[in-house]
Amino acid sequence: MFTTDDALDTQAAVRRANLRRALQLVFQASGTQTRAGIARATGLTAATSSSLVAELIDSRLVVEGEQAVSTGGKRATTLSVDGAHHLILVLVVQPTSAHVALVALDGTALDARTVAYTPATRDRVLDDTVAEAAARFGARLLAVGVQLPGTTDGRTVLESVQLEWQDVPLAERFEAIAGAPVLLLNDVDAEAIAEAGMDETPSGYRLFVHLGGGVGAAVTLDGELAPGPRDRAGEIGHVQVVFGDAARPCRCGQRGCLESAAALGPMLGEDFTDELDLPAVRALVARADQGQIDEGARALARAVKLISALLDPIEVVIGGPATELGPRFLERVREESGYPARGTQQPPIRYADPRVPLSAGAAQAALTAALGVRWSPQQLRAAAAPRP
Structure with a gap:
């Protein structure tokens, strides 16, 4: 959403960079961040900060909350990550089963389940799982993160001995089904990303x-x-x-x-x-x-x-x-x-930290690829407990 190549349009590139900065500040202090806080942290004018927040709200990324504690003047309105719209689908693929998770933008897991298959039925079951999510949520799917054993360049499974895959264009295949960008990630890389995400200031x-x-x-x-x-x-x-x-x-x-x-x-x-x-x-x-x-x-x-x-x-x-x-x-x-x-x-x-959810690394990587931001450690841990 904010990762478009704007090399030929400097003004658009600056705008997107500022949107990412503003959104990251909301992610870091969801529920307490304000427009004034974003202006102070970025050095932007109050008008520019308000304009950025308005675009983030229109994009269903940020939502207004309660009024902040007064510091002597008019009380500011707090900003939170909008967890009610955009979703990230995560597939943790293993030889005979896959862990499937649906994660909201605020890091909360809405659903987590396991689907089983055989080597002969694996492709069909995985395709059906992605198709089911696409049919149910449509444009709400922000991205799909796929974690798997083997080497990948993010688009193609270069080699996976465990899955018996080589040069499989899996991201392209899933994108055609999901209608959303797909990122492939090696399972150990995913664990490392999640572990680093538990550090407030890595x-x-x-x-x-x-x-x-x-x-x-x-x-x-x-x-x-x-x-x-x-x-x-x-x-x-x-x-x-x-x-x-x-x-x-x-x-x-x-x-x-x-x-x-x-x-x-x-x-x-x-x-x-x-x-x-x-x-x-x-x-x-x-x-x-x-x-x-x-x-x-x-x-x-x-x-x-x-x-x-x-x-x-x-x-x-x-x-x-x-x-x-x-x-x-x-x-x-x-x-x-x-x-x-x-x-x-x-x-x-x-x-490794036992509080890190299985799907956290792939979800974090997909979020960063789509929006250029990262969850806080608290938001990352939230993915362990599906919403009631």
């Missing part, structure tokens, strides 16, 4: 490592994803970190890959799959060989140490079902990476 590099059926990583800089030019950043699962007799065979055909030691299958046994719920993962952890888990912690620590020496991240976050490994695993990773290489600083290492 700054510096943050390294996010996902441990599940595979191992992946993503880096954010000042809260924004920092992808590589070929959309392959974070593919660390098949970097060799274990050598000699301790190096195990990896499913890729090599030995000693990070994934061969630190993915949850090698640590918890062959019963682990990415689609297990958390209680089932906890049950596997309870009866797992602790030596195997410690071996995975050592392998992960080596990778973290190398990446941290290069990036100097503010912190390292471990996410995915690995958060169920408990405090012992986290302490082992910290201990194994605990002696900083000369001239470096060991970053804090923690598990």
